[in-house]
Amino acid sequence: MENIPVRFESIFSADCIIFGFDEGELKILLIERNEEPFKEWFALPGNVVYQSESIDEAAERILYELTGLKGIYMEQFYTFGEVNRHPKGRVITVAYFAMIRLNGQKELKPITNYAKKAVWVSVKDLPKLAFDHSEIFKKGFEKIKNKISYQPIAFELLPEKFTLTQLQNLYEVILNKKLDKRNFRKKMLAYDILKELDEKQKGVSYRAAKLYKFDKRKYSKYFHNELSFGKE
Amino acid sequence: MENIPVRFESIFSADCIIFGFDEGELKILLIERNEEPFKEWFALPGNVVYQSESIDEAAERILYELTGLKGIYMEQFYTFGEVNRHPKGRVITVAYFAMIRLNGQKELKPITNYAKKAVWVSVKDLPKLAFDHSEIFKKGFEKIKNKISYQPIAFELLPEKFTLTQLQNLYEVILNKKLDKRNFRKKMLAYDILKELDEKQKGVSYRAAKLYKFDKRKYSKYFHNELSFGKE
C-alpha cells in the first residue's frame, strides 16, 4: 500500500448501526433515503469520510449529526469492499456499531439532507435495507451478540441506574434466549462490576427493585479478566 | 455514505500479516522497502486496492505476488484510517492476516517491485516497522491469539500431517504460555476434529509420534459449537 503509484477514484465512507434499547426491544436507527439510488428505502446512517478526519471521527460525526450525541461508545467491526456494492461507483465502507441510552426520549431530528427521516426499528422486524446494508447489519448484530458475552457493553444501552431485571431482559433480548434469574444475578454480582445504590425503582405498581450502576473503576481494575455473561 | 456528493483523492490499500510457523517459532513475512518514505525499513506487505477488485481479492493478490500461494486462509481484522498515517497522502488500509504452511521451504522470490526482499522474522524480535505497521501487527497478533482459542485456525500453520506435540508447541508459542500435555491432548481429542492416521512421524531420533490430520468434515458438523483451546 505504501507507495502511491496510481490514484483511483474511490470513495470511502462510514456506516453506523446505532443500537438502542426501548420498551423491552432492541432497536436500531434507520434513515429513509431521500435520493436515488434506493430512494425511499431504509438504510443505515452513513456518510463519506472527509479528507480531514479519521474514520473514527467520521463515524462519530455521523452519529452526532443524527442524534446530537457525543462521547458515545462506538466500535469499528468490519469493512465492506465488494466492487459492486454501490451502483454508482466504487464505495468502500467501514462499519461501526454504537450503543446509546434512549431513556424514553426518542425524538430525533436528523440534520443530514439526504434522509427524509430517521426511525427506530426493532431488530426483530427490520425491512430489507438499501445497498448491502442488510448484510452489514447482520455482521454487526453477530458481533455485539458475541461481545456482550465477554465485555460489559450492554450497560451502554441502559439508563445509568438500572435494575438487575432490566439488565437481564436486555441480555435476553440480545442473545434471544431466556436466562435463569438466580444464575444470572449470581454471576453478574460475582464479577463485582456493579455498584448497588441506596435507591429504588420508582413509579412501578409492584415492589420496587434496587437500582444498580455499572462501576467502571472496578471493571478497569479487573480489565484483563474476560467476563462471560449469558453463557448458560 | 450512499450518495457521492464530493470526490476526494484518497487511496485505499490492503496490508497483510502473513504468519508462518517454522523451527518452533511463529514468524511473519516482512518486506524491506525499496523506496521513500521509509526506504530500507521493514514493512508489512501491502498494496493498493484496484478499482476492479474487492478488498479480499486485493489481499489475496498481495499474498500471491509475494508467495505464489493461492487459496490461503485470510481474514480481515481491522481498518486503519488515521489522517496522517501515510506521510504522502491520505491512505486508508484494510488489514488482513493469513496463515501459511511453511514445511521448511522458505524460499520466496517477491515479485513486487517496491520491495528489496522479503524475510521471515520471528514475532519475538520484530524490528520497528514502517508507517503504523507496528500497531497493525499488534492488533492482528492479538486477534489470532484470541481466535485460536475458539476456532481451529492453528492447523493452517502446520503441515497437513502433524503430531499432537507439534500442535501443542504451536499453541504454546502463540499464546506464550506452557500448556499441560495431558490436558491439552484430552481436550483436543475430545473435540473430535482430528483424524488419527495410521502413519507415524519419520526421521526423528527417538520414538516416533502418531500423525494426525485436521478433519474439516467433522469440524463443520459441529461448527456451531465454539471450541476452547488453550484456556488452562
Place this chain on the structure above:
DNA sequence: AATATACGGTGTATTTTTTACACTAAGTGA
C-alpha cells in the same frame, strides 16, 4: 382493612469443566 397481583429476591444440590500432577512405554543411537 383485607385481599389480590406482580415482580423482587434468595440458596442448594448436581453436573460439567478445568486443573494439577508423574510415571511407564517405545523407539533411536552409541
Place this chain on the structure above:
DNA sequence: TCACTTAGTGTAAAAAATACACCGTATATT
C-alpha cells in the same frame, strides 16, 4: 544392552455452570 529422548496415558480435586421453587414486599383494588 544401555542410555537417552520423547510418546503416551488416568485420576482426584477444585471450580464453574446448571437446574430448580418459594417467600417477601410494595402497590392496587375492593
